[in-house]
Amino acid sequence: MANKEIPYKIYLNESEMPKYWYNLRADMKNKPAPLLNPGTGKPMTAEELGGVFCEDLVKQELDNDTREYPVPQEILDFYKMYRPSPLVRAYCLEKKLNTPAKIYYKFEGNNTSGSHKLNSAIAQAYYAKKQGLKGVTTETGAGQWGTALSMACAYFDLDCKVFMVKVSYEQKPFRREVMRVYGADVTPSPSMTTQIGQKILAEHPGTTGSLGCAISEAVEVAVGTEGYRYVLGSVLNQVLLHQSVIGVETKIAMDKYGIKPDVIIGCAGGGSNLGGLIAPFMGEKLRGEADYRIVAVEPASCPSLTRGVYAYDFADTGMVCPLAKMYTLGSDFIPAPNHAGGLRYHGMSPILSQLYDDGMMEAVSVPQTRVFDAAETFARTEGILPAPESSHAICAAIDEAIKCKETGEEKTILFGLTGTGYFDLVAYQKYHDGQMDDYVPTDEELKQFRARLPKV
Numbered sequence: 001m002a003n004k005e006i007p008y009k010i011y012l013n014e015s016e017m018p019k020y021w022y023n024l025r026a027d028m029k030n031k032p033a034p035l036l037n038p039g040t041g042k043p044m045t046a047e048e049l050g051g052v053f054c055e056d057l058v059k060q061e062l063d064n065d066t067r068e069y070p071v072p073q074e075i076l077d078f079y080k081m082y083r084p085s086p087l088v089r090a091y092c093l094e095k096k097l098n099t100p101a102k103i104y105y106k107f108e109g110n111n112t113s114g115s116h117k118l119n120s121a122i123a124q125a126y127y128a129k130k131q132g133l134k135g136v137t138t139e140t141g142a143g144q145w146g147t148a149l150s151m152a153c154a155y156f157d158l159d160c161k162v163f164m165v166k167v168s169y170e171q172k173p174f175r176r177e178v179m180r181v182y183g184a185d186v187t188p189s190p191s192m193t194t195q196i197g198q199k200i201l202a203e204h205p206g207t208t209g210s211l212g213c214a215i216s217e218a219v220e221v222a223v224g225t226e227g228y229r230y231v232l233g234s235v236l237n238q239v240l241l242h243q244s245v246i247g248v249e250t251k252i253a254m255d256k257y258g259i260k261p262d263v264i265i266g267c268a269g270g271g272s273n274l275g276g277l278i279a280p281f282m283g284e285k286l287r288g289e290a291d292y293r294i295v296a297v298e299p300a301s302c303p304s305l306t307r308g309v310y311a312y313d314f315a316d317t318g319m320v321c322p323l324a325k326m327y328t329l330g331s332d333f334i335p336a337p338n339h340a341g342g343l344r345y346h347g348m349s350p351i352l353s354q355l356y357d358d359g360m361m362e363a364v365s366v367p368q369t370r371v372f373d374a375a376e377t378f379a380r381t382e383g384i385l386p387a388p389e390s391s392h393a394i395c396a397a398i399d400e401a402i403k404c405k406e407t408g409e410e411k412t413i414l415f416g417l418t419g420t421g422y423f424d425l426v427a428y429q430k431y432h433d434g435q436m437d438d439y440v441p442t443d444e445e446l447k448q449f450r451a452r453l454p455k456v
């Protein structure tokens with residue numbers, strides 16, 4: 001197998017496509033900590049979660065044992081529009097860097113929403129429809145999740161109410177318009193349409209918003225509206241389960257040609273693309289069958305793994321959601337207006353948090369201008385205009401490749417290219433005009449938010 005000629009871009013044939021999602025938790029000895037009810041301090045029951053989330057998704061959320069979940073046929077049918085995603089050898093980038101390293105990226109931006117988020121959006125919309133619901137509410141930061149969910153809801157004929165972080169709503173009017181093409185109702189957050197929005201605006205007039213605020217608003221509306229549930233685009237165990245399709249496809253493609261990555265790199269906001277990409281590789285690592293270096297890359301302005309604490313915290317600013325044990329900066333931490341909107345979340349997936357705490361993976365943080373340097377190098381060599389979020393992974397992959405040049409090692413580097421940056425051109429403009437800053441929170445600032453973590 002290994003000496004088969006390797007194509008520039010590896011796609012899978014229909015018969016090779018994964019038919020299941022892989023639940024990494026089944027192979028974790030130390031399971032991720034359960035969500036807690038903030039009122040009682042006890043683990044959330046399926047019944048309690050069922051008030052907020054769809055039934056089948058609650059089962060997936062709480063299931064630490066089932067290794068493989070068959071993907072429902074309706075979802076496999078939807079995948080035919082945009083999957084498999086290509087696994088690409090970055091020959092031109094390697095040449096530009098003059099590195100002996102082999103660089104591969106799995107490109108998830110080949111759909112209208114422009115990111116991997118469609119993988120979980122379609123699954124969550126499917127289960128909402130299956131339950132006979134009327135619609136779903138959600139938040140969106142940079143707009144990718146809202147766009148993905150709008151597409152998925154349009155496909156299954158569900159209502160979709162999106163609370164969009166205000167800074168993105170203003171910076172990315174065209175994202176909002178794409179959501180409206182797919183029939184979504186989009187409100188800038190914080191808004192005066194919810195109680196929590198009114199409270200946040202009274203306390204922080206002029207705030208540009210955060211994912212945490214928008215989550216609180218979306219949950220308030222879901223819980224208060226008949227036939228609606230809330231859906232979330234990252235962080236949750238169920239989302240990592242759906243995103244495992246990225247990793248399972250990658251693993252099948254690499255195994256087919258006898259390629260073994262030495263280092264696997266992904267950007268980490270709430271952790272879903274990284275959790276999905278690494279899933280089958282981490283599974284092998286957990287079972288002692290293989291070893292990989294796994295690296296999470298986060299913005300220096302929102303460094304939850306590298307500078308946060310591992311503790312129970314609220315998932316949202318309004319403190320209405322269950323408590324999750326995760327690496328966190330504190331639920332009321334509102335990061336500087338970094339342009340990688342999808343990475344501006346105060347916490348990290350409980351699954352990845354546990355794996356990081358167990359020393360199974362590493363994390364690095366990178367300043368914004370270095371990320372855009374990497375983004376441009378990539379655009380000019382590989383052609384694709386990358387999303388700022390994805391460019392965090394590009395930046396770390398380039399750093400690894402340059403290290404290989406210095407040591408002469410021919411490592412194989414795999415990274416997740418999560419999406420495209422067509423809606424991020426205001427950010428690219430700021431970068432070109434020298435108006436981009438590299439704000440990094442001080443220890444003092446971080447301490448202040450940490451002091452307000454809930455006591456459990």
Ligand SMILES: *Cc1c(COP(=O)(O)O)cnc(C)c1O
Pocket residue numbers: 114115116117142144145233234235267268269270271272273274342343387389390418419420
């Ligand atoms: C949302 C997003 C991310 C970060 O979210 P994760 O849940 O950490 O994957 C990364 N890249 C893109 C393009 C995104 O839209």
